[in-house]
Structure formats: structure tokens, C-alpha cells
Amino acid sequence: MIYDYTLTTGTGETLNLKDYQGKVILVVNTATGCGFTPQYAPIEQLYLDYHDQGLEILDIPCNQFGGQAPGTDAEIHEFCTMHFNTTFPQMKKADVNGENELPLYTYLKSQQGFAGFGPHPYKELLEKMFAAQDPDWDKKPDIKWNFTKFVIDRAGKVVARFEPTADMAEVEDCIKALL
DSSP, X not given: OXXXXXXXXXXXXEEXXXXXXXXXXXXXXXXXXXXXXXXXXXXXXXHHHHGGGTEEEEEEEOOTTTTOSOSOHHHHXXXXXXXXXXXXXXXXXXXXXSTTBOHHHHHXXXXXXXXXXXXXXXXXXXXXXXXXXXXXXXXXXXXXXXXXXXXXXXXXXXXXXXXXXXXXXXXXXXXXXXX
């Protein structure tokens, strides 16, 4: 269950997900130098619009995709607050795939696998890039790129996975339906 996991905040504190019981949670792996980085703005807007109704956002910077989250946790936090005025919690930079992936991500991927990229200008580019590396890339639950989002309902169930190509309005509609 989602509440069995802990994360480390960007300032080194332990965050127990059991403290978020009864909340709707959006978990997103982020990067500061990515074509999807502008998604910080609508994610922050979601936080502003729905936090008082029970939405929590967990931002987990990750440098596994093209080295697009360089810098220290403090530098990443400074970038996000300066460029996007983010106010939601930011975790310590971590891996979301592979040998050193956060246990939370192992769980999230087991609950909601990859179901394809939605319509987006980057869709074809991403599909070609992954297909060149692995012909079975689309059958694996791994996180494919920065700004993959998981939505967890108030009961702790992982109800949706949105790839970075998903329209943020779809993410918002999912969250609103759960609040």
C-alpha cells in the first residue's frame, strides 16, 4: 500500500506517506532542463486550486532521463521556486528506474504500467528513441521520461498513470473526480 513508503525531502527530512492518508496524491518525477519542464506551471496551479480540498503533490526530481535534472537538491528547488513559483513539497533527487530506484516507484509501476504516449508533438520522437534502444520498450512498466504522473485516491489506491505527453486537463479532471 502507498502508505507503507517513506521519501526523503529535498532538505533531508523523512516524509511518511501514511501522513497523507485520506488525501489525493499526485506523484511526479521532474527535471529542470526538459522539454516538459514548463509543466511545473500547471502542476503548481493544481496545487493552488485543490490543496485545500485534499490534494498533495510529491515532486521527485530525477536525473535518469538525458541528465535533465543536474544540480543539487537546493539548486533544483531554487530553480523551481524562481521560475515557476512552486510551493508544493519537493523530494530529494532520486532514481525512478533500475537498481537504485525508489521503492515507491517499484510499487507505483506495479500498480499502473505504461499504456502508451498520448497525442503530443514529442510523441513520435520519444517512440522512435525508445524503439531504437529496445524493441519491447512499450511492454515494460518502466518510467519512460520526466514528468510521468501517478494519481493516488483518498484510500491509497493508484488509480491513474499519465505519461508526460498527457494533456494536463486530463490530469486535472482525474484529480477533481477524486476530491
